[in-house]
Amino acid sequence: MDTDFRVTGRNAASLFALTIHRGDGMVLLGMDWKNGRPPIDFVGFAIQYREPDTDFFKTVHNRIGFPGQPVPEDGIRTTEAPIQKFRWVHFPFSADLPGKFTYRVTPKFMGAAGALTSGEAQEAELALMRETIPGKLNVAFTRGFVSSQAFVRNFAADEPTIITLVPPDGDQGLDFVPTHADAQRALAWMGFEARAETLALLDRARESGAEVRAIAYDLNLPEVVTRLEALGDKLKIIIDDSDRTEGHGRPNSPETRAAERLIASAGAANVKRQHMANLQHQKSIAVRGGISTVLYGSTNLSWRGLYVQSNNSLAVHSDKAIEDYFTAFESYFTAKRAEDFRDSPSSAGWIDLGLDGVDAKVAFSPHSDANGRLDEIAADIDTAESSVFFSLAFLGQMTKGAIGPALGRALERPDMHVMGIADAEVRAGNLGLAVLTPDNRRRVVRASALTGNVPPPFLTEPSGLAGVDGNQRGTRMHHKFVVLDFDKPTARVYLGSYNFSEPADDENGENLVLVRDRTVATSYMIEALRMYDHYIFRVASEANDGAARPLELKRPPQPGGTPWFERDWTDPIRARDRALFSRAE
Secondary structure (H helix, E strand, O other): OOOOOEEEOOOOOOOEEEEEEEOOOOEEEEEEEOOOOOOOOEEEEEEEEEOOOOOOOEEOEEOOEOOOOOOOOOOEEOOOOOEOOOEEEEOOOOOOOOOEEEEEEEEEEEOOOOOEEEOOOEEEEEEOOOOOEOOOEEEEEOOOOOOOHHHHHHHHOOOOOOOOOOOOOHHHHHHOOOOOOOHHHHHHHHHHHHHHHHHHHHHHHHHHOOEEEEEEOOEOOHHHHHHHHHOHHHEEEEEEOOOOOOOOOOOOOHHHHHHHHHHHHHOHHHEEEEOOOOOEOOOEEEEEOOOEEEEEEOOOEOHHHHHHOEOEEEEEEOHHHHHHHHHHHHHHHHOOOHHHHHOOHHHOOOEEOOOOOOEEEEEEEOOOHHHOOHHHHHHHHHHOOOEEEEEEOOHHHOOOOOHHHHHHHHHHOOOOEEEEEEEEEEEOOEEEEEEEEOOOEEEEEEOOOOOOOOOOOOOOOOOOOEOOOOOEOOOOEOOEEEEEOOOOOOOEEEEEOOOOOHHHHHOOEEEEEEEEOHHHHHHHHHHHHHHHHHHHHHHHHHHOOOOOOOOEOOOOOOOOOOOOOHHHHHOHHHHHHHHHHHOOO
16 A cells, blocks of 8 residues: 555556655665566666656666676666666655656566566656655755765766865864855755755744744854844854863854854853753754744754764654743753753653654653663664664764664564664774674774775765864764664654763753654665665775776676576575565555
């Protein structure tokens, strides 16, 4: 049955099944053969899509071709070089178009002479850019594609670095002006819906004269600070002043300078510096007065947060959510110590977000020992029935806490499909990412992946930006979310500013949101899978010894040989992967 989060191909004559899962600005295409294995001459899928209000199909391009097939700079159309995978995440360049996209997937076959023929296609349509649950909540992602072939080809082909778009050092943020020839288009593409949601909310607040409450960890983005200034005394804000990691408490940090500007516009009584017992780590905005919206998530109000890292925001539209946030905000604002907030009702446990028909709640840290959420989340991971997907910044750096062991237990269960990435320390002072695969292996990808020895036809990618301490940090994932059982009625996702660590639970100011809804869980699952595929390719590239060999598609095998899809049937984990995303329960 088609739903708002999943549609299926209806062509009974087609040899394969197609299920399309709706994300926010992206889709996951899941394909599987209907009866047994594909024939030996099957060489992959052509993927085409029609944008809303158009009458022609665009063809997704493949970066690799068959042996001897010329590869143009923008890739080869999949009608000529099919995708040899049974799932594919597609993130259209113009994903922000309103209306329904139509997808057409066609099986391709190759004869002995090398000519391609087409089988019966499957088609289905769905909207990519709309509120996730209209009138109630919206999931919004940054594109997080600075370290990608798409970014290089569209915006950095003639640029040696990306510092014409974003400052090389966070301390320069408030004064930085992009000099890239196509800066506005590039930044809108990079920040994607999370940027649009954030800026539009602040603009609507100013236009309506609404009250605004905001809590900021990183704050160095001019287009945000100027909008906060325009709110005048309608704004009340808490800005982190910790001396650890980012050094926000330094006299000339961007956060200190932003605070001085906001004191001038909003008044000293409306601006507070704070770090609880460790960090005031929230990234949240709430608007009350003609508008009732709270913005939660992992997206810092910074150049890196919106334009470099992979991040998410969750906009919640609810009068109750607003009143509860304003109450929690005042508890933070009046707290002289972390203990003061731990003793407040806002820290006591889950608070319902007041969304009719949607089971969603929020918890605010720091918690007391009795009210902590970490063990509860770990216990919930243990109850998952089919799958766990995650994208967790800093998990690899947290030596304590219940989440790592819970994920480890899930990876060891033969009936579970577990996939995700987390920050990892490659060596002292050098950060990378750990990709955790369903076969319970941990693979590390360094920030320098695809910056040297790049397999043709792929291009060298930007490796990252220096931080405020001058060290090379790499382009990092910054999400904090866990998705459980996306394919079941019990689907749920945990998300927020919360790092799934003991400091997040009992020391920092944080928000943690739990949503039990398949539409929301599917959106986050697809983002987790997109991130996983993005980085597992870079792991494979780094693992190659010697000179990089060109990547090529496989032709049908000679007698006695194996086809490209052999492992998708003989490897139990790959077979489970194929079935998980293509079935339409």
